[in-house]
Amino acid sequence: MxxxxxxxxxxxxxxxxxxxxxxxxxxxxxxxxxxxxxxxxxxxxxxxxxxxxxxxxxxxxxxxxxxxxxxxxxxxxxxxxxxxxxxxxxxxxxxxxxxxxxxxxxxxxxxxxxxxxxxxxxxxxSVGWRARHAVRDASKQVQDTAESVQRTAGKTAGKASKKVGKAGKQAGALTGKAGKVTGKASKSVESVLSR
Incomplete structure (x- = not known):
């Protein structure tokens, strides 16, 4: 027509x-x-x-x-x-x-x-539907990324805490050994002096 x-x-x-x-x-x-x-x-x-x-x-x-x-x-x-x-x-x-x-x-x-x-x-x-879903998907992706960063930070903090604890134990063990060595040296010096 x-x-x-x-x-x-x-x-x-x-x-x-x-x-x-x-x-x-x-x-x-x-x-x-x-x-x-x-x-x-x-x-x-x-x-x-x-x-x-x-x-x-x-x-x-x-x-x-x-x-x-x-x-x-x-x-x-x-x-x-x-x-x-x-x-x-x-x-x-x-x-x-x-x-x-x-x-x-x-x-x-x-x-x-x-x-x-x-x-x-x-x-x-429609364009409107696609725009709404793109915004929703982007928001979800940002939220997922933020949660992933939080989980990673939590795991990293946990590992760091374990390493600090382990280093503390090692420092404690070394301090104990140093104390024993100092105690032996002190006894040796006393025995030398007492002669």
């Missing part, structure tokens, strides 16, 4: 421009100088741009390339087109009003489908 609509708009750009002119007059108004120079305000140029968006977006969506982006492109094209071409609330004739209301409602349904296509992640988790 979008591709054929784009082709039709290119073939009949002037006719589509006449339908778009009232909407442009309301939105842009009599002050087109308020827009940057790069933004076209000519209805025929805008119809051609809209047609190109429909052709490109419709083709990309049809072949399954960049479906989210192409859906958003088509949605951006569909809204002004619907407002310009199917403003049923402005129709005086009840038959024409009903016809335009049907077309408006049809385009509203297409807009809903495009919104679904734009939000579809093709079974992959």
């Amino acid at each position: 979008f591709i054929s609509g784009g082709i039709n708009a290119l073939r009949q750009a002037e006719g589509h421009a006449e339908a778009a002119k009232p909407l442009l007059d309301k939105t842009v108004g009599k002050q087109p100088e308020s827009l940057p120079d790069q933004v076209p305000t000519d209805p025929v140029t805008l119809v051609r741009i809209d047609a190109a968006v429909k052709l490109v977006g419709g083709s990309l969506l049809a072949i399954g390339k960049l479906p989210r982006l192409s859906s958003l492109m088509l949605l951006g094209s569909l809204v002004p087109t619907t407002l310009a071409a199917h403003s049923f609330w402005e129709e005086k004739d009840s038959g024409r009003r009903q016809e335009q209301q049907i077309q408006f409602t049809k385009n509203l349904g297409l807009a809903g489908g495009l919104l679904l296509a734009a939000a579809d992640t093709e079974g992959k988790p």
Whole structure:
């Protein structure tokens, strides 16, 4: 539908421009100088741009390339087109009003489908879900690392305490041996002196 609509708009750009002119007059108004120079305000140029968006977006969506982006492109094209071409609330004739209301409602349904296509992640988790889980995983990893550092520090402190205890025992043993040697030397000196 979008591709054929784009082709039709290119073939009949002037006719589509006449339908778009009232909407442009309301939105842009009599002050087109308020827009940057790069933004076209000519209805025929805008119809051609809209047609190109429909052709490109419709083709990309049809072949399954960049479906989210192409859906958003088509949605951006569909809204002004619907407002310009199917403003049923402005129709005086009840038959024409009903016809335009049907077309408006049809385009509203297409807009809903495009919104679904734009939000579809093709079974992959959304960016929000991935971000929440990345934060949770990073937090868990930091917590695990902190616990590992605490365990390692505890083990290292325990080993150091054992080594200090062992060194204390060795120092005590050496002190005891030194005391025995000193005691023997003292007895030897006494026995020499007493002779």
